[in-house]
Amino acid sequence: DLESLGEEVRKRVFQNSGIELEWEIMRVGEPAPAKAKLADK
Secondary structure, three states: OHHHHHHHHHHHHHHHHOOOOOOOOOOOOOOOOOOOOHHHO
16 A cells, blocks of 8 residues: 555665655545455455
C-alpha cells in the first residue's frame, strides 16, 4: 500500500542521509485494515 511504501522511503532516507522527508499530500480518513497477502489466500 502507498502509505507503507512512503513510510519505508522516509525511514531509509533518514537513515542514509539524516534528512527527514515530510508528506506533501494530505491523508484523510481512517487507515484501511491490513489486507491478507495474495499468497495467504
